[in-house]
Amino acid sequence: MVRILVVDDEAAIRQMLAFALTGEGYITTEACNADQAQDAIHTNRPDLILLDWMMPGLTGVDLARRLKRNPETKDLPIIMLTARGEEHEKIKGLDTGADDYVTKPFSIQELMARIRAVLRRSGKEKEGEILVIDDLKIDLGTHRVTINGQPIELSPTEFRLLHFFVSHPERVYSRSQILDNVWGSNVYIEERTVDVHIRRLRKLLASHGFADYIQTVRSVGYRFSKTINE
Amino acid sequence: MVRILVVDDEAAIRQMLAFALTGEGYITTEACNADQAQDAIHTNRPDLILLDWMMPGLTGVDLARRLKRNPETKDLPIIMLTARGEEHEKIKGLDTGADDYVTKPFSIQELMARIRAVLRRSGKEKEGEILVIDDLKIDLGTHRVTINGQPIELSPTEFRLLHFFVSHPERVYSRSQILDNVWGSNVYIEERTVDVHIRRLRKLLASHGFADYIQTVRSVGYRFSKTINE
DNA sequence: CGAAATATGACAGTTTTATGACAGGCTGGA
DNA sequence: TCCAGCCTGTCATAAAACTGTCATATTTCG
Structure with a gap:
Protein backbone atom coordinates (compact mmCIF):
# COMPACT_ATOMS: atom_id res chain seq x y z
CA MET A 1 0.00 0.00 0.00
CA SER A 122 13.96 4.45 -1.57
CA GLY A 123 13.32 0.83 -0.78
CA LYS A 124 9.67 1.56 -0.22
CA GLU A 125 8.61 -0.76 -2.91
CA LYS A 126 6.27 -3.46 -2.08
CA GLU A 127 8.46 -6.25 -3.38
CA GLY A 128 9.72 -8.71 -0.88
CA GLU A 129 8.50 -6.97 2.19
CA ILE A 130 7.00 -9.18 4.84
CA LEU A 131 5.36 -7.77 7.90
CA VAL A 132 5.10 -9.94 10.96
CA ILE A 133 3.25 -9.56 14.20
CA ASP A 134 3.19 -12.63 16.36
CA ASP A 135 1.93 -15.41 14.14
CA LEU A 136 0.45 -13.05 11.59
CA LYS A 137 2.41 -12.57 8.41
CA ILE A 138 1.65 -10.19 5.61
CA ASP A 139 3.64 -10.82 2.49
CA LEU A 140 3.38 -7.74 0.35
CA GLY A 141 5.12 -9.38 -2.53
CA THR A 142 2.68 -12.20 -2.94
CA HIS A 143 -0.14 -10.19 -1.40
CA ARG A 144 -0.84 -13.00 0.97
CA VAL A 145 -1.75 -13.13 4.63
CA THR A 146 -1.18 -16.12 6.87
CA ILE A 147 -1.74 -16.87 10.51
CA ASN A 148 0.39 -19.65 11.82
CA GLY A 149 1.07 -20.67 8.27
CA GLN A 150 -2.62 -20.95 7.45
CA PRO A 151 -3.58 -18.60 4.65
CA ILE A 152 -6.47 -16.19 5.09
CA GLU A 153 -8.61 -14.89 2.28
CA LEU A 154 -8.96 -11.14 2.50
CA SER A 155 -10.81 -8.83 0.20
CA PRO A 156 -8.77 -5.93 -1.18
CA THR A 157 -10.09 -3.45 1.35
CA GLU A 158 -9.58 -5.82 4.21
CA PHE A 159 -6.03 -6.35 3.05
CA ARG A 160 -5.28 -2.66 2.93
CA LEU A 161 -6.88 -2.10 6.29
CA LEU A 162 -4.93 -4.89 7.93
CA HIS A 163 -1.78 -3.72 6.24
CA PHE A 164 -2.28 -0.26 7.59
CA PHE A 165 -2.89 -1.50 11.10
CA VAL A 166 0.04 -3.86 11.13
CA SER A 167 2.38 -1.17 9.91
CA HIS A 168 1.05 1.31 12.46
CA PRO A 169 0.44 -0.71 15.57
CA GLU A 170 -0.33 0.52 19.06
CA ARG A 171 -1.51 3.94 18.03
CA VAL A 172 -5.12 5.07 18.00
CA TYR A 173 -6.57 6.28 14.75
CA SER A 174 -9.83 8.08 14.29
CA ARG A 175 -12.21 6.85 11.67
CA SER A 176 -11.37 9.73 9.43
CA GLN A 177 -7.66 9.08 9.76
CA ILE A 178 -8.28 5.49 8.86
CA LEU A 179 -10.29 6.57 5.85
CA ASP A 180 -7.47 8.85 4.75
CA ASN A 181 -4.84 6.17 5.15
CA VAL A 182 -6.66 3.20 3.75
CA TRP A 183 -9.05 4.67 1.23
CA GLY A 184 -7.06 7.78 0.44
CA SER A 185 -8.27 11.25 1.12
CA ASN A 186 -10.58 12.92 -1.30
CA VAL A 187 -13.01 10.07 -1.07
CA TYR A 188 -16.29 10.79 0.56
CA ILE A 189 -17.29 7.80 2.55
CA GLU A 190 -19.45 7.46 5.60
CA GLU A 191 -17.30 7.23 8.72
CA ARG A 192 -19.44 4.41 10.00
CA THR A 193 -18.33 2.35 7.08
CA VAL A 194 -15.04 1.95 8.85
CA ASP A 195 -16.87 0.12 11.62
CA VAL A 196 -18.22 -2.35 9.17
CA HIS A 197 -14.86 -3.13 7.66
CA ILE A 198 -13.37 -3.41 11.11
CA ARG A 199 -16.02 -5.94 11.94
CA ARG A 200 -15.33 -7.96 8.81
CA LEU A 201 -11.64 -7.96 9.48
CA ARG A 202 -12.12 -8.87 13.10
CA LYS A 203 -14.33 -11.75 12.18
CA LEU A 204 -11.79 -13.12 9.74
CA LEU A 205 -8.93 -12.78 12.17
CA ALA A 206 -10.94 -14.28 14.99
CA SER A 207 -11.85 -17.31 12.94
CA HIS A 208 -8.13 -17.98 12.75
CA GLY A 209 -7.55 -17.50 16.44
CA PHE A 210 -6.12 -14.04 16.09
CA ALA A 211 -8.74 -12.17 18.04
CA ASP A 212 -8.75 -9.00 20.09
CA TYR A 213 -5.95 -7.34 18.21
CA ILE A 214 -8.15 -4.63 16.82
CA GLN A 215 -9.31 -2.70 19.81
CA THR A 216 -12.06 -0.13 20.04
CA VAL A 217 -11.17 3.10 21.75
CA ARG A 218 -14.51 4.56 22.54
CA SER A 219 -15.23 8.01 21.14
CA VAL A 220 -11.81 8.08 19.54
CA GLY A 221 -11.32 5.30 17.05
CA TYR A 222 -9.49 2.01 16.75
CA ARG A 223 -6.10 0.65 17.65
CA PHE A 224 -4.18 -2.41 16.58
CA SER A 225 -2.26 -3.79 19.49
CA LYS A 226 -0.62 -6.91 20.77
CA THR A 227 -1.15 -6.04 24.38
CA ILE A 228 -4.60 -7.18 25.15
CA ASN A 229 -6.26 -4.73 27.44
CA GLU A 230 -8.30 -5.97 30.32
CA MET B 1 -6.71 17.59 24.86
CA SER B 122 3.96 25.67 18.58
CA GLY B 123 4.74 22.14 19.60
CA LYS B 124 1.37 21.75 21.25
CA GLU B 125 0.35 18.85 19.15
CA LYS B 126 -1.21 15.90 20.79
CA GLU B 127 0.76 13.22 19.01
CA GLY B 128 3.35 11.23 20.79
CA GLU B 129 3.09 12.89 24.12
CA ILE B 130 3.42 10.80 27.21
CA LEU B 131 2.61 12.29 30.56
CA VAL B 132 4.06 10.72 33.65
CA ILE B 133 3.44 11.23 37.33
CA ASP B 134 5.03 8.68 39.58
CA ASP B 135 3.87 5.33 38.26
CA LEU B 136 0.98 6.79 36.32
CA LYS B 137 1.46 7.12 32.59
CA ILE B 138 -0.87 8.70 30.08
CA ASP B 139 0.06 7.93 26.53
CA LEU B 140 -1.80 10.23 24.21
CA GLY B 141 -0.68 8.44 21.08
CA THR B 142 -2.08 5.11 22.05
CA HIS B 143 -4.71 6.69 24.26
CA ARG B 144 -3.77 4.42 27.07
CA VAL B 145 -3.41 4.90 30.79
CA THR B 146 -1.28 2.63 32.90
CA ILE B 147 -0.28 2.45 36.52
CA ASN B 148 2.85 0.52 37.09
CA GLY B 149 2.47 -0.94 33.65
CA GLN B 150 -1.02 -2.19 34.35
CA PRO B 151 -3.55 -0.73 31.96
CA ILE B 152 -6.63 1.02 33.30
CA GLU B 153 -9.87 1.29 31.40
CA LEU B 154 -11.17 4.82 31.46
CA SER B 155 -14.30 6.16 29.88
CA PRO B 156 -13.81 9.13 27.55
CA THR B 157 -14.74 11.68 30.17
CA GLU B 158 -12.61 10.06 32.80
CA PHE B 159 -9.70 10.11 30.40
CA ARG B 160 -10.12 13.79 29.67
CA LEU B 161 -10.50 14.59 33.34
CA LEU B 162 -7.41 12.69 34.34
CA HIS B 163 -5.51 14.17 31.45
CA PHE B 164 -6.44 17.63 32.61
CA PHE B 165 -5.40 16.95 36.17
CA VAL B 166 -2.12 15.36 35.26
CA SER B 167 -1.21 18.22 33.01
CA HIS B 168 -2.17 20.77 35.66
CA PRO B 169 -1.05 19.26 38.93
CA GLU B 170 -0.59 20.95 42.28
CA ARG B 171 -3.22 23.53 41.75
CA VAL B 172 -6.82 23.87 42.86
CA TYR B 173 -9.58 24.19 40.30
CA SER B 174 -13.15 25.10 41.01
CA ARG B 175 -15.87 22.91 39.64
CA SER B 176 -16.73 25.43 36.99
CA GLN B 177 -13.12 25.71 35.91
CA ILE B 178 -12.99 21.98 35.63
CA LEU B 179 -16.15 21.99 33.57
CA ASP B 180 -14.68 24.58 31.26
CA ASN B 181 -11.44 22.73 30.83
CA VAL B 182 -12.69 19.23 30.48
CA TRP B 183 -16.13 19.62 28.97
CA GLY B 184 -15.51 22.92 27.21
CA SER B 185 -17.44 26.03 27.97
CA ASN B 186 -20.82 26.56 26.42
CA VAL B 187 -22.01 23.31 27.86
CA TYR B 188 -24.63 23.57 30.51
CA ILE B 189 -23.96 20.97 33.13
CA GLU B 190 -24.70 20.76 36.81
CA GLU B 191 -21.60 21.59 38.87
CA ARG B 192 -22.27 18.66 41.14
CA THR B 193 -21.71 16.40 38.20
CA VAL B 194 -18.03 17.09 38.58
CA ASP B 195 -18.17 15.44 41.98
CA VAL B 196 -19.54 12.32 40.47
CA HIS B 197 -16.86 12.06 37.85
CA ILE B 198 -14.21 12.76 40.44
CA ARG B 199 -15.56 9.91 42.44
CA ARG B 200 -15.50 7.56 39.50
CA LEU B 201 -11.96 8.52 38.66
CA ARG B 202 -10.85 8.18 42.26
CA LYS B 203 -12.36 4.76 42.49
CA LEU B 204 -10.55 3.59 39.36
CA LEU B 205 -7.23 5.00 40.45
CA ALA B 206 -7.64 3.61 43.95
CA SER B 207 -8.33 0.14 42.64
CA HIS B 208 -4.89 0.31 41.09
CA GLY B 209 -3.19 1.57 44.21
CA PHE B 210 -3.02 5.15 43.08
CA ALA B 211 -5.22 6.70 45.73
CA ASP B 212 -5.36 10.09 47.34
CA TYR B 213 -3.98 11.96 44.37
CA ILE B 214 -7.20 13.81 43.74
CA GLN B 215 -7.74 15.91 46.80
CA THR B 216 -10.82 17.76 47.87
CA VAL B 217 -10.33 21.38 48.81
CA ARG B 218 -13.39 22.17 50.77
CA SER B 219 -15.56 24.97 49.46
CA VAL B 220 -13.11 25.57 46.63
CA GLY B 221 -12.74 22.59 44.37
CA TYR B 222 -10.27 19.83 43.65
CA ARG B 223 -6.57 19.47 43.24
CA PHE B 224 -4.38 16.78 41.77
CA SER B 225 -1.26 16.45 43.81
CA LYS B 226 1.51 14.07 44.69
CA THR B 227 2.03 15.52 48.10
CA ILE B 228 -0.53 13.81 50.23
CA ASN B 229 -2.10 16.26 52.60
CA GLU B 230 -3.14 15.32 56.06
C1' DC C 1 -25.42 19.90 67.53
C1' DG C 2 -26.64 21.97 62.99
C1' DA C 3 -25.64 23.95 58.59
C1' DA C 4 -22.97 23.42 54.55
C1' DA C 5 -20.39 20.77 51.54
C1' DT C 6 -19.04 16.50 49.64
C1' DA C 7 -19.42 11.49 48.74
C1' DT C 8 -22.29 7.66 47.18
C1' DG C 9 -25.38 4.57 44.88
C1' DA C 10 -28.94 4.09 41.78
C1' DC C 11 -31.01 5.08 37.38
C1' DA C 12 -32.80 6.45 33.00
C1' DG C 13 -31.71 8.89 28.85
C1' DT C 14 -28.06 9.39 25.38
C1' DT C 15 -24.36 8.40 22.69
C1' DT C 16 -21.49 5.24 20.49
C1' DT C 17 -20.44 0.83 18.54
C1' DA C 18 -21.61 -3.83 16.74
C1' DT C 19 -24.36 -6.52 13.69
C1' DG C 20 -27.10 -8.36 9.99
C1' DA C 21 -29.15 -7.42 5.76
C1' DC C 22 -29.17 -5.49 1.24
C1' DA C 23 -28.54 -3.49 -3.31
C1' DG C 24 -25.53 -1.53 -6.71
C1' DG C 25 -21.02 -2.05 -8.87
C1' DC C 26 -17.44 -4.59 -10.82
C1' DT C 27 -15.00 -8.69 -12.64
C1' DG C 28 -14.10 -12.64 -15.00
C1' DG C 29 -16.17 -16.03 -17.79
C1' DA C 30 -19.28 -17.99 -20.85
C1' DT D 1 -22.98 -8.90 -24.16
C1' DC D 2 -24.88 -11.14 -20.32
C1' DC D 3 -24.57 -13.52 -15.93
C1' DA D 4 -23.02 -15.17 -11.48
C1' DG D 5 -20.44 -14.06 -7.67
C1' DC D 6 -17.73 -11.26 -4.88
C1' DC D 7 -16.96 -6.60 -2.89
C1' DT D 8 -18.51 -2.59 -0.75
C1' DG D 9 -20.89 1.23 1.16
C1' DT D 10 -25.16 2.27 3.78
C1' DC D 11 -29.01 1.47 6.69
C1' DA D 12 -31.89 0.09 10.39
C1' DT D 13 -31.66 -2.06 14.62
C1' DA D 14 -29.67 -4.23 18.57
C1' DA D 15 -26.39 -4.06 22.14
C1' DA D 16 -23.13 -1.71 25.01
C1' DA D 17 -21.14 1.82 27.39
C1' DC D 18 -21.27 6.30 29.20
C1' DT D 19 -23.27 10.30 31.51
C1' DG D 20 -25.80 13.67 33.99
C1' DT D 21 -28.99 14.04 37.90
C1' DC D 22 -31.24 12.96 42.08
C1' DA D 23 -32.08 11.49 46.58
C1' DT D 24 -29.65 10.17 50.44
C1' DA D 25 -25.65 9.26 53.35
C1' DT D 26 -21.36 11.22 55.42
C1' DT D 27 -18.13 14.39 56.67
C1' DT D 28 -16.47 18.88 58.09
C1' DC D 29 -16.34 22.75 60.85
C1' DG D 30 -17.93 26.35 63.68
Missing part, protein backbone atom coordinates in the same frame (compact mmCIF):
# COMPACT_ATOMS: atom_id res chain seq x y z
CA VAL A 2 1.89 3.00 -1.23
CA ARG A 3 0.58 6.44 -0.42
CA ILE A 4 1.34 9.43 -2.57
CA LEU A 5 0.76 13.03 -1.64
CA VAL A 6 -0.03 15.34 -4.54
CA VAL A 7 0.77 18.98 -3.91
CA ASP A 8 -0.38 21.40 -6.55
CA ASP A 9 -2.43 24.54 -6.44
CA GLU A 10 -4.43 23.71 -9.56
CA ALA A 11 -7.35 21.47 -8.69
CA ALA A 12 -7.56 20.11 -12.22
CA ILE A 13 -4.02 18.79 -12.16
CA ARG A 14 -4.46 17.35 -8.71
CA GLN A 15 -7.54 15.50 -9.82
CA MET A 16 -5.97 14.21 -12.94
CA LEU A 17 -2.99 12.91 -11.02
CA ALA A 18 -5.15 11.45 -8.29
CA PHE A 19 -7.19 9.63 -10.87
CA ALA A 20 -4.17 8.23 -12.66
CA LEU A 21 -2.40 7.23 -9.47
CA THR A 22 -5.44 5.59 -7.98
CA GLY A 23 -5.76 3.61 -11.15
CA GLU A 24 -2.25 2.29 -10.58
CA GLY A 25 -3.14 1.13 -7.12
CA TYR A 26 -1.63 3.97 -5.16
CA ILE A 27 -3.47 5.75 -2.41
CA THR A 28 -3.48 9.47 -2.96
CA THR A 29 -3.84 12.45 -0.75
CA GLU A 30 -4.10 15.98 -2.04
CA ALA A 31 -2.88 19.32 -0.80
CA CYS A 32 -3.19 22.63 -2.57
CA ASN A 33 -0.46 24.52 -0.80
CA ALA A 34 2.60 24.03 1.31
CA ASP A 35 0.78 24.39 4.62
CA GLN A 36 -1.77 21.77 3.80
CA ALA A 37 1.00 19.59 2.53
CA GLN A 38 2.92 19.75 5.76
CA ASP A 39 -0.23 19.03 7.59
CA ALA A 40 -0.95 16.00 5.48
CA ILE A 41 2.58 14.76 5.88
CA HIS A 42 2.26 14.81 9.61
CA THR A 43 -1.17 13.36 10.02
CA ASN A 44 -0.89 10.85 7.26
CA ARG A 45 2.66 10.23 6.21
CA PRO A 46 2.90 9.43 2.52
CA ASP A 47 5.56 7.29 0.89
CA LEU A 48 6.24 9.77 -1.85
CA ILE A 49 5.43 13.38 -2.66
CA LEU A 50 4.59 14.85 -6.03
CA LEU A 51 5.33 18.50 -5.68
CA ASP A 52 4.51 21.34 -7.99
CA TRP A 53 7.42 23.66 -8.38
CA MET A 54 5.43 26.84 -8.68
CA MET A 55 2.84 27.56 -6.06
CA PRO A 56 1.53 30.73 -4.49
CA GLY A 57 2.94 31.31 -1.05
CA LEU A 58 5.60 28.87 -0.02
CA THR A 59 6.77 27.37 -3.30
CA GLY A 60 7.52 23.76 -3.95
CA VAL A 61 11.22 24.44 -3.77
CA ASP A 62 10.90 25.96 -0.33
CA LEU A 63 8.78 23.12 0.90
CA ALA A 64 11.18 20.54 -0.47
CA ARG A 65 14.10 22.25 1.21
CA ARG A 66 12.26 22.42 4.47
CA LEU A 67 11.30 18.77 4.35
CA LYS A 68 14.81 17.72 3.54
CA ARG A 69 16.16 19.73 6.40
CA ASN A 70 13.89 18.07 8.94
CA PRO A 71 15.38 14.75 9.97
CA GLU A 72 11.93 13.34 10.42
CA THR A 73 10.92 13.96 6.84
CA LYS A 74 14.22 14.03 5.02
CA ASP A 75 13.85 10.50 3.75
CA LEU A 76 10.53 11.17 2.10
CA PRO A 77 11.14 10.93 -1.62
CA ILE A 78 10.02 13.94 -3.61
CA ILE A 79 9.31 14.24 -7.30
CA MET A 80 9.14 17.81 -8.48
CA LEU A 81 6.77 18.85 -11.24
CA THR A 82 8.17 21.69 -13.27
CA ALA A 83 6.88 23.61 -16.25
CA ARG A 84 8.86 23.45 -19.43
CA GLY A 85 9.88 27.05 -19.40
CA GLU A 86 11.61 26.66 -16.15
CA GLU A 87 14.79 25.21 -17.46
CA HIS A 88 15.22 21.82 -16.04
CA GLU A 89 18.92 21.98 -15.64
CA LYS A 90 18.89 25.21 -13.77
CA ILE A 91 16.37 23.90 -11.34
CA LYS A 92 18.28 20.75 -10.78
CA GLY A 93 21.18 22.87 -9.80
CA LEU A 94 19.15 24.53 -7.12
CA ASP A 95 19.86 21.76 -4.72
CA THR A 96 16.32 21.41 -3.55
CA GLY A 97 16.80 17.89 -2.48
CA ALA A 98 14.12 16.56 -4.77
CA ASP A 99 14.75 13.01 -5.88
CA ASP A 100 13.57 13.46 -9.41
CA TYR A 101 12.00 15.96 -11.77
CA VAL A 102 9.23 15.69 -14.30
CA THR A 103 8.54 18.41 -16.80
CA LYS A 104 4.99 19.44 -17.55
CA PRO A 105 3.39 18.46 -19.75
CA PHE A 106 4.33 14.88 -19.07
CA SER A 107 2.89 11.57 -20.08
CA ILE A 108 1.30 9.45 -17.41
CA GLN A 109 3.54 6.60 -18.40
CA GLU A 110 6.62 8.67 -17.86
CA LEU A 111 5.44 9.85 -14.48
CA MET A 112 4.56 6.33 -13.39
CA ALA A 113 7.92 5.07 -14.47
CA ARG A 114 9.68 7.70 -12.44
CA ILE A 115 7.50 7.05 -9.45
CA ARG A 116 8.36 3.39 -9.56
CA ALA A 117 12.01 4.21 -9.96
CA VAL A 118 12.06 6.54 -7.00
CA LEU A 119 10.11 4.12 -4.86
CA ARG A 120 12.47 1.35 -5.80
CA ARG A 121 15.45 3.47 -4.89
CA VAL B 2 -6.30 20.79 22.94
CA ARG B 3 -8.34 23.78 23.98
CA ILE B 4 -9.29 26.52 21.57
CA LEU B 5 -10.75 29.89 22.44
CA VAL B 6 -13.07 31.36 19.84
CA VAL B 7 -13.39 35.13 19.97
CA ASP B 8 -16.01 36.64 17.71
CA ASP B 9 -18.87 39.01 18.33
CA GLU B 10 -21.29 37.14 16.09
CA ALA B 11 -22.89 34.31 17.98
CA ALA B 12 -23.69 32.41 14.81
CA ILE B 13 -20.06 32.23 13.78
CA ARG B 14 -18.95 31.28 17.26
CA GLN B 15 -21.42 28.46 17.33
CA MET B 16 -20.51 27.21 13.92
CA LEU B 17 -16.85 27.19 14.83
CA ALA B 18 -17.48 25.57 18.19
CA PHE B 19 -19.45 22.86 16.49
CA ALA B 20 -16.81 22.17 13.90
CA LEU B 21 -13.95 22.25 16.37
CA THR B 22 -15.69 20.01 18.83
CA GLY B 23 -16.24 17.58 16.02
CA GLU B 24 -12.49 17.48 15.49
CA GLY B 25 -11.90 16.65 19.11
CA TYR B 26 -10.93 20.07 20.35
CA ILE B 27 -12.35 21.61 23.47
CA THR B 28 -13.73 25.06 22.77
CA THR B 29 -14.38 28.11 24.83
CA GLU B 30 -16.18 31.15 23.51
CA ALA B 31 -15.84 34.86 24.08
CA CYS B 32 -17.77 37.59 22.31
CA ASN B 33 -15.41 40.47 22.93
CA ALA B 34 -11.88 41.25 23.93
CA ASP B 35 -12.66 41.62 27.61
CA GLN B 36 -14.31 38.27 27.88
CA ALA B 37 -11.47 36.81 25.92
CA GLN B 38 -8.85 38.09 28.30
CA ASP B 39 -10.89 36.81 31.12
CA ALA B 40 -11.15 33.38 29.58
CA ILE B 41 -7.47 33.29 28.82
CA HIS B 42 -6.62 33.79 32.43
CA THR B 43 -9.07 31.45 34.04
CA ASN B 44 -8.77 28.76 31.45
CA ARG B 45 -5.71 29.10 29.32
CA PRO B 46 -6.36 27.82 25.82
CA ASP B 47 -3.77 26.32 23.52
CA LEU B 48 -4.81 28.44 20.59
CA ILE B 49 -6.99 31.47 19.91
CA LEU B 50 -9.24 32.06 16.93
CA LEU B 51 -9.68 35.78 16.81
CA ASP B 52 -12.04 37.84 14.73
CA TRP B 53 -10.33 40.83 13.28
CA MET B 54 -13.27 43.19 13.46
CA MET B 55 -15.04 43.49 16.75
CA PRO B 56 -16.82 46.32 18.49
CA GLY B 57 -14.73 47.84 21.22
CA LEU B 58 -11.23 46.54 21.42
CA THR B 59 -10.62 44.95 18.04
CA GLY B 60 -8.96 41.67 17.37
CA VAL B 61 -5.82 43.40 16.27
CA ASP B 62 -5.59 45.32 19.51
CA LEU B 63 -6.17 42.24 21.56
CA ALA B 64 -3.58 40.29 19.61
CA ARG B 65 -1.04 43.04 20.13
CA ARG B 66 -1.77 43.19 23.80
CA LEU B 67 -1.46 39.44 24.21
CA LYS B 68 1.78 39.36 22.32
CA ARG B 69 3.18 42.13 24.46
CA ASN B 70 2.46 40.31 27.69
CA PRO B 71 5.22 37.78 28.34
CA GLU B 72 2.75 35.46 29.98
CA THR B 73 0.56 35.20 26.92
CA LYS B 74 2.93 35.96 24.11
CA ASP B 75 3.42 32.33 23.24
CA LEU B 76 -0.27 31.69 22.76
CA PRO B 77 -0.74 31.05 19.07
CA ILE B 78 -3.34 33.24 17.41
CA ILE B 79 -5.16 32.71 14.15
CA MET B 80 -6.88 35.83 12.90
CA LEU B 81 -10.16 35.67 11.02
CA THR B 82 -10.46 38.42 8.47
CA ALA B 83 -13.15 39.36 6.01
CA ARG B 84 -12.30 39.28 2.37
CA GLY B 85 -12.62 43.00 1.85
CA GLU B 86 -9.99 43.72 4.43
CA GLU B 87 -7.03 43.22 2.19
CA HIS B 88 -5.11 40.34 3.49
CA GLU B 89 -1.74 41.67 2.62
CA LYS B 90 -2.27 44.97 4.28
CA ILE B 91 -3.34 43.33 7.47
CA LYS B 92 -0.42 41.01 7.47
CA GLY B 93 1.76 44.05 7.33
CA LEU B 94 0.21 45.39 10.50
CA ASP B 95 2.47 43.35 12.66
CA THR B 96 -0.25 42.15 14.93
CA GLY B 97 1.71 39.15 15.94
CA ALA B 98 -0.93 36.72 14.77
CA ASP B 99 0.52 33.41 13.73
CA ASP B 100 -1.72 32.91 10.76
CA TYR B 101 -4.68 34.42 8.95
CA VAL B 102 -7.81 32.94 7.48
CA THR B 103 -10.08 34.90 5.21
CA LYS B 104 -13.82 34.68 5.62
CA PRO B 105 -15.58 32.92 4.14
CA PHE B 106 -13.32 29.96 4.70
CA SER B 107 -13.79 26.26 4.37
CA ILE B 108 -13.73 24.23 7.52
CA GLN B 109 -11.03 22.06 6.02
CA GLU B 110 -8.81 25.01 5.40
CA LEU B 111 -9.29 26.31 8.90
CA MET B 112 -8.58 22.92 10.42
CA ALA B 113 -5.46 22.57 8.33
CA ARG B 114 -4.19 25.90 9.54
CA ILE B 115 -5.04 25.11 13.12
CA ARG B 116 -3.11 21.90 12.94
CA ALA B 117 -0.23 23.66 11.26
CA VAL B 118 -0.08 26.34 13.93
CA LEU B 119 -0.37 23.82 16.73
CA ARG B 120 2.37 21.80 15.17
CA ARG B 121 4.62 24.81 14.97
